[in-house]
Amino acid sequence: MPGNPYEKIQALVIDDFENFRNTVSKMLQIFGIRNVDSAATGAEALRYCASKVYDVILCDQNLGKGKSGQQILEVLRHKPSLNSDSLFVLISAETNKSIIMAAYDYEPDAYLTKPITSQALEQRLQRLFAQRLALMPIHKAMKEEKIDEAIALCKKKIADADRFAGICQKMLGRLLLDSGRYEEAESIYRELLEVRQLDWAMLGMALAKKNQGDSLSAQHWLEEILQLNPLCLKAYDTLAEIMRERGDFQSQQKIIQQAVDVSPLSILRQQILGDISLKNNDVLTAASAYRKAVKIGENSCFDNLDTHENFARAGVQLAKIDKVAAKPILRDALKVIADIPVNFGKNNANKVNSYLLESQLHMAASDERRSLEALGHAEKIIATHPPDLPIESKIEYVKTLREVGHQLEADNIIAELLAEYAADEQQLQKIDCLLDEPRSVKNKAVVAKVNKDGIAFYDAKDFVRAVECFSNALQDFPQHIGLRLNLVQALIGLSKQQADKTQSAIHIKNTLDTVRQMITERHPQFPRFRQLDDVLNAIS
Amino acid sequence: MLLDRCGDTMNRETPEIDFSFVLASSVHDMKNSLGMLLNTLTDVMQKYPPSDAAHAKSYAVLEYEAARVNSELIQLLSLYRLDHDQIRVHIDECIVVDLLNEQVARNCEVFQTRDIQLSLVCDESLIGYVDGDLVSGVINNMLVNCARYSRAALIMSAEQTPDGLCITIDDDGPGYPEDMLNASTYAESRSSFAGGRPHLGLLFANKVALMHENKSKRGFIRLTNDSCLGGGRFRLYLP
Numbered sequence: 001m002p003g004n005p006y007e008k009i010q011a012l013v014i015d016d017f018e019n020f021r022n023t024v025s026k027m028l029q030i031f032g033i034r035n036v037d038s039a040a041t042g043a044e045a046l047r048y049c050a051s052k053v054y055d056v057i058l059c060d061q062n063l064g065k066g067k068s069g070q071q072i073l074e075v076l077r078h079k080p081s082l083n084s085d086s087l088f089v090l091i092s093a094e095t096n097k098s099i100i101m102a103a104y105d106y107e108p109d110a111y112l113t114k115p116i117t118s119q120a121l122e123q124r125l126q127r128l129f130a131q132r133l134a135l136m137p138i139h140k141a142m143k144e145e146k147i148d149e150a151i152a153l154c155k156k157k158i159a160d161a162d163r164f165a166g167i168c169q170k171m172l173g174r175l176l177l178d179s180g181r182y183e184e185a186e187s188i189y190r191e192l193l194e195v196r197q198l199d200w201a202m203l204g205m206a207l208a209k210k211n212q213g214d215s216l217s218a219q220h221w222l223e224e225i226l227q228l229n230p231l232c233l234k235a236y237d238t239l240a241e242i243m244r245e246r247g248d249f250q251s252q253q254k255i256i257q258q259a260v261d262v263s264p265l266s267i268l269r270q271q272i273l274g275d276i277s278l279k280n281n282d283v284l285t286a287a288s289a290y291r292k293a294v295k296i297g298e299n300s301c302f303d304n305l306d307t308h309e310n311f312a313r314a315g316v317q318l319a320k321i322d323k324v325a326a327k328p329i330l331r332d333a334l335k336v337i338a339d340i341p342v343n344f345g346k347n348n349a350n351k352v353n354s355y356l357l358e359s360q361l362h363m364a365a366s367d368e369r370r371s372l373e374a375l376g377h378a379e380k381i382i383a384t385h386p387p388d389l390p391i392e393s394k395i396e397y398v399k400t401l402r403e404v405g406h407q408l409e410a411d412n413i414i415a416e417l418l419a420e421y422a423a424d425e426q427q428l429q430k431i432d433c434l435l436d437e438p439r440s441v442k443n444k445a446v447v448a449k450v451n452k453d454g455i456a457f458y459d460a461k462d463f464v465r466a467v468e469c470f471s472n473a474l475q476d477f478p479q480h481i482g483l484r485l486n487l488v489q490a491l492i493g494l495s496k497q498q499a500d501k502t503q504s505a506i507h508i509k510n511t512l513d514t515v516r517q518m519i520t521e522r523h524p525q526f527p528r529f530r531q532l533d534d535v536l537n538a539i540s
Numbered sequence: 541m542l543l544d545r546c547g548d549t550m551n552r553e554t555p556e557i558d559f560s561f562v563l564a565s566s567v568h569d570m571k572n573s574l575g576m577l578l579n580t581l582t583d584v585m586q587k588y589p590p591s592d593a594a595h596a597k598s599y600a601v602l603e604y605e606a607a608r609v610n611s612e613l614i615q616l617l618s619l620y621r622l623d624h625d626q627i628r629v630h631i632d633e634c635i636v637v638d639l640l641n642e643q644v645a646r647n648c649e650v651f652q653t654r655d656i657q658l659s660l661v662c663d664e665s666l667i668g669y670v671d672g673d674l675v676s677g678v679i680n681n682m683l684v685n686c687a688r689y690s691r692a693a694l695i696m697s698a699e700q701t702p703d704g705l706c707i708t709i710d711d712d713g714p715g716y717p718e719d720m721l722n723a724s725t726y727a728e729s730r731s732s733f734a735g736g737r738p739h740l741g742l743l744f745a746n747k748v749a750l751m752h753e754n755k756s757k758r759g760f761i762r763l764t765n766d767s768c769l770g771g772g773r774f775r776l777y778l779p
Contacts, residue, residue, distance in 0.1 A: 019579075093571040099627075120645040196631070196754045197631075198631065231630075
């Protein structure tokens with residue numbers, strides 16, 4: 001009697017419908033896979049995965065509440081675990097796999113479309129097992145970091161016109177790129193592209209060019225890919241990366257936004273969009289992106305504390321420029337902030353930050369009573385546990401005190417911090433965002449450069465870039481009066497070039513009002529401030 | 541005095557329905573139900589094997605119609621997306637025999653219950669550059685349709701030709717009617733309901749073929765009645 005080739009195979013079936021779980025289990029049993037576990041939810045499945053190695057996991061994309069199939073895959077692949085190398089088969093009713101692929105960041109080993117017949121299932125699994133077996137030596141070499149061996153094995157399969165030659169070509173390209181052999185990689189991709197335009201070969205070409213420093217060629221290739229295949233997320237990601245390296249943060253944001261429009265459920269991209277749009281002063285986009293990231297984060301292993309806190313911060317900033325748009329954001333942010341200790345640990349730092357941000361949010365919503373109440377809670381913990389608290393909490397404390405108008409207390413704490421960390425460059429860098437003039441060596445240089453660049457743009461009458469330059473810097477140094485006055489001057493220059501001066505006029509007024517709140521008569525820049533204020537009055 | 545309707549501040553606009561989402565959602569639900577239907581049917585057929593020819597015919601009808609609904613759903617979603625969402629074709633390498641085998645496996649029950657012999661002739665090492673999802677949909681569609689009109693045999697084959705990869709489906713049925721042999725029929729966007737033959741299916745196949753482009757060569761379909769089995773012949777060419 002022939003042996004059962006699937007004797008030792010361990011399988012896991014994940015679906016929220018019992019009927020479906022039973023059907024698939026039965027199908028597996030019929031062709032010899034007898035060791036089948038089944039789970040109804042992501043949580044249950046992950047418990048199984050934590051204690052047993054499965055050869056194959058069959059998972060429905062839609063599992064109702066909780067993690068989706070893709071989110072389970074995320075957990076398994078994100079960090080090395082027992083089942084990060086298991087064959088993962090995603091089952092869904094969707095026929096177009098680009099659509100699913102576009103939605104997330106990790107690719108399953110196979111997609112199966114419902115309704116499934118047992119023949120189709122068996123055939124697919126047979127192919128997957130056969131492929132895994134055939135490619136095992138290559139994967140083993142890769143795991144053991146024997147890159148040259150892996151490359152040689154790939155080349156052999158390609159030369160033999162093996163049925164897996166195509167897959168080996170993709171792997172070969174990847175290996176060459178990863179090991180720095182860019183010219184070789186380029187020639188492989190070029191050869192393929194001469195026959196037809198495969199988007200993975202174009203992507204490889206772009207990466208080869210990028211890694212050789214030719215970012216313009218890389219950009220050209222990536223834009224071509226996106227023309228043909230607007231769902232190719234890797235192309236967006238690489239293009240955004242190029243923009244970031246060039247320092248063109250506006251373009252970086254535009255591209256990430258496009259990628260997010262294609263894959264709104266990708267938490268990583270929403271987080272990046274939040275960060276980059278905040279940096280670009282686009283507070284509305286930042287708040288919206290962070291809000292989505294928090295929502296998706298409910299079931300994702302990529303959820304993190306920073307995103308939740310940044311959501312609140314973006315909300316506070318948004319309220320300063322658009323109270324109407326900020327209202328729903330503030331409401332949601334308050335809920336999110338209240339849950340921080342529950343979601344990320346009930347330690348003192350989290351509790352304090354949660355109260356402080358809550359206080360700022362209430363103030364932004366014009367609820368002074370609740371704001372002071374929250375501040376009181378925070379202060380109680382601060383008073384009883386000062387040594388425990390990290391500097392970040394103290395910085396947040398200063399920001400909160402300023403928001404509620406307790407300037408004197410804020411100044412006292414800053415003085416304390418500066419005294420304590422006078423010689424600590426690392427900590428000084430963190431404190432600088434609270435100061436008018438930075439104290440750390442690094443940030444002094446940063447501000448000097450910003451001024452140099454901004455003034456160069458101003459002198460060349462490129463007022464748009466000048467405004468951008470100073471605005472961006474003010475995100476990092478919001479208390480810097482000199483930078484803000486430079487911004488005003490750049491805005492005045494810009495408005496002179498514009499036919500419709502209303503927007504600029506509003507912006508100039510708001511910026512000067514912000515300075516008005518911060519500046520005192522004794523400040524060295526006060527005369528300059530007065531002069532610009534007069535210009536404003538003359539314009540309006 | 542009549543109320544001034546202009547003062548009415550209620551939002552009169554109905555929220556716009558994202559039909560793309562409605563369609564995808566409905567199709568997903570329908571496919572889930574279909575899955576349940578087919579699985580239950582398999583169970584029933586196992587528990588109560590056909591006792592006579594009429595019984596067997598009923599099973600055949602159930603199998604066929606369920607397969608038909610499924611292939612129409614795939615086609616519906618794909619056609620809508622190709623037109624409205626501007627889904628682009630995504631070309632990747634595929635091992636042709638695997639792709640074709642999959643469609644055979646998907647539909648083997650339909651052929652079994654109708655007593656139709658389906659054979660596949662394709663070199664193991666034949667590689668194609670196609671949009672696997674769309675081409676699967678087209679092949680699935682054609683197989684299901686041919687199942688209706690074939691008598692006892694169907695041959696699916698694939699080979700490389702100067703016009704590109706050619707996938708052929710030969711049946712031993714009555715052959716395609718005159719109007720379908722005319723290539724312009726399935727280029728029309730308005731399908732005709734005359735004759736009961738699946739013109740929409742050919743429209744779909746034609747569209748998918750056209751969307752396969754390589755260096756200025758495009759795909760196309762051909763219908764003839766010179767099948768090696770005496771019935772109709774469907775050919776799909778992909779560059």
